[in-house]
Amino acid sequence: MQQTQTQMDYFNQRLPFVIIGMIIFSGVLLLQMISFQQLAPEVAAELRPDYDRTISLASARGTIYDHTGQRLAVNTLEYRIGISPNLVSNRARVATQLASILNLDELTVYEAVNSDQSWVLLAPRVNAEIGQQVELLDLSALTIDKIPRRSYPQGTLAAQILGFVSGDLQGYYGVEGKFQDQLAGRPRREVISNIPFDLPPEQEADRGSDIYLTLDRDIQYLIESELALSVAETNAVGGTIIVMNPRTGDILGMTSWPSFDPNAYLDVQNAADWSNPAISAQFEPGSIMKVITVASALDAGIISREWTYTDQGRIEIGGRVVENWDRLAHGVVDTTSVLVNSYNVGAATISLSMGPNTFYTYLSKFGFGRLTGVNLQGEAGGTVFIPGDANWSESNLGTNSFGQGMAVTPLQLITAVSAIANDGLMMQPNIVSKIVTNGQVVPSKPIALGRPISEATAHLVRDMMVAVVRDGLDEDASLPGYTVAGKTGTAEIPTPVSYRSDAWIMSFIGFLPADDPQVIVLIKLDEPRTGRWASQVVAPIFRRLAERLVVLMEIPRDDVRLALETQGGAVDAVQR
Numbered sequence: 001m002q003q004t005q006t007q008m009d010y011f012n013q014r015l016p017f018v019i020i021g022m023i024i025f026s027g028v029l030l031l032q033m034i035s036f037q038q039l040a041p042e043v044a045a046e047l048r049p050d051y052d053r054t055i056s057l058a059s060a061r062g063t064i065y066d067h068t069g070q071r072l073a074v075n076t077l078e079y080r081i082g083i084s085p086n087l088v089s090n091r092a093r094v095a096t097q098l099a100s101i102l103n104l105d106e107l108t109v110y111e112a113v114n115s116d117q118s119w120v121l122l123a124p125r126v127n128a129e130i131g132q133q134v135e136l137l138d139l140s141a142l143t144i145d146k147i148p149r150r151s152y153p154q155g156t157l158a159a160q161i162l163g164f165v166s167g168d169l170q171g172y173y174g175v176e177g178k179f180q181d182q183l184a185g186r187p188r189r190e191v192i193s194n195i196p197f198d199l200p201p202e203q204e205a206d207r208g209s210d211i212y213l214t215l216d217r218d219i220q221y222l223i224e225s226e227l228a229l230s231v232a233e234t235n236a237v238g239g240t241i242i243v244m245n246p247r248t249g250d251i252l253g254m255t256s257w258p259s260f261d262p263n264a265y266l267d268v269q270n271a272a273d274w275s276n277p278a279i280s281a282q283f284e285p286g287s288i289m290k291v292i293t294v295a296s297a298l299d300a301g302i303i304s305r306e307w308t309y310t311d312q313g314r315i316e317i318g319g320r321v322v323e324n325w326d327r328l329a330h331g332v333v334d335t336t337s338v339l340v341n342s343y344n345v346g347a348a349t350i351s352l353s354m355g356p357n358t359f360y361t362y363l364s365k366f367g368f369g370r371l372t373g374v375n376l377q378g379e380a381g382g383t384v385f386i387p388g389d390a391n392w393s394e395s396n397l398g399t400n401s402f403g404q405g406m407a408v409t410p411l412q413l414i415t416a417v418s419a420i421a422n423d424g425l426m427m428q429p430n431i432v433s434k435i436v437t438n439g440q441v442v443p444s445k446p447i448a449l450g451r452p453i454s455e456a457t458a459h460l461v462r463d464m465m466v467a468v469v470r471d472g473l474d475e476d477a478s479l480p481g482y483t484v485a486g487k488t489g490t491a492e493i494p495t496p497v498s499y500r501s502d503a504w505i506m507s508f509i510g511f512l513p514a515d516d517p518q519v520i521v522l523i524k525l526d527e528p529r530t531g532r533w534a535s536q537v538v539a540p541i542f543r544r545l546a547e548r549l550v551v552l553m554e555i556p557r558d559d560v561r562l563a564l565e566t567q568g569g570a571v572d573a574v575q576r
Helices: 001-053 093-101 106-113 127-138 172-179 178-183 217-234 263-267 286-299 335-340 344-365 393-400 410-421 454-472 539-552 558-566
Strands: 052-059 069-083 121-125 144-151 188-193 210-213 238-244 251-257 309-310 312-315 322-323 331-336 432-438 438-443 448-450 484-492 499-512 520-524
Touching: 001 335, 001 432, 069 093, 069 127, 069 188, 093 121, 093 210, 093 309, 106 121, 106 448, 127 144, 172 178, 172 520, 178 309, 188 448, 210 484, 217 263, 217 520, 238 410, 238 499, 238 558, 263 499, 286 393, 286 410, 286 484, 309 344, 312 393, 322 344, 322 393, 331 344, 335 344, 335 454, 410 454, 410 499, 410 520, 454 484, 484 539, 520 539
Parallel strands: none
Antiparallel strands: 052 188, 069 121, 069 144, 210 432, 238 251, 238 520, 309 331, 312 322, 432 438, 484 499, 499 520
């Protein structure tokens, strides 16, 4: 009993020391835990490059269609191949298999497989076929990431309208550039493990919007084929064709030569080929501008259809002498003959009668010198000097009247003349029919840019343009069975000193049926070598194109159309 009491006393004496020791030990452990928590982010940061990686989950880019639903731009997949060397058992066999499939040097692959890194990138991009072959190896050490890629199933068709998408899924030029935000959707970023067993959560980024264009694939193919043929036949250095509905401004086809393949945009030798000359290339329009000059003067009441002047073959304006294309005097000439025979002196006489304020006010109403606002990337605004500008002189009043000393884009020119075809109302050119986002459809609506001339003036000028093709220099543009309104232009090419005497830009613009226009066409050839005047070179090309265009668009001959209207039908009701 005495011994037990002694042990208890001894224990009680030692207990405070034990408690103090435990408290000290617990404190040390607590300090170590706090220290580890402070170091944990640094440790994680050191480990993350080896065991984690951040990827961007790109959304599925929206598809681009023509107005009939034919796919013009779609998405395909490529694969990014990586490997975790520490999970490979038979490294020699795996290196041989991968080198064969990926078409890589076997020694290089073997060194990658033997790396002491936790993960190694073997191939940043391979096509779907190769990626699927790698998947068939069924190796847990492999990581196979799917990468979206833009593809253009129609090849070069409408390339300058579509633009292209780079490797980082950024759209450039055309529709791809203009509607980058809508097409791309919203990507997401995700940190995933390089260890194959540590699977990332299934996520899907928001899908981009689908865009339906006003383009008709068949019309686009027709004009691209015709332009390539025309350039080859005339030895031209380039050219443009635009087909548009003058009533709505919808662009049915637009092409320029040379073009490129958006599937291989990096193969282009000259980056300028990525741009769209139909909306960005400026040129002096030549005699097509006489149509605008006559329309403006008629609308302003400066002249009438019965107005005449005495043509002496030349006129001096602002110290510059203007001569007719044939260098001849033609005596008494009326308004219609100014267009039918394309007299420079007549156009200059009219603009001089208008005066600079009225003349340039009408040029502005027709949209010259500013953007049309077409929904494509890269449009230019043209160049028109007006009184008060340092580069303007009184001689511009004369030369601008027949399209010299000013610059326009092909799209500006066809938009302006479309006002004459559309009863004086000028529509904004449009390339997008509708945008579909998550099932919601937002259709485009025709937008009027303004009414530069009255309906009566438009009809009067339209009839004069019919006479140009029927009775004038441009008779080779006539199409049997259809009434065509049109006008050619043969423009000199300016240099820093003067104008070239060995090359010209030749163009023709025409619409049909003249009394109820369904389509308007602009054809422009740069420096053709098979003739001196657009009436000889470009007018026949219009007729050849129009012969096939009326079939594609199912536009009936005038007699059939008039008979249909007599029976209560309408051309607009025909399904196209």
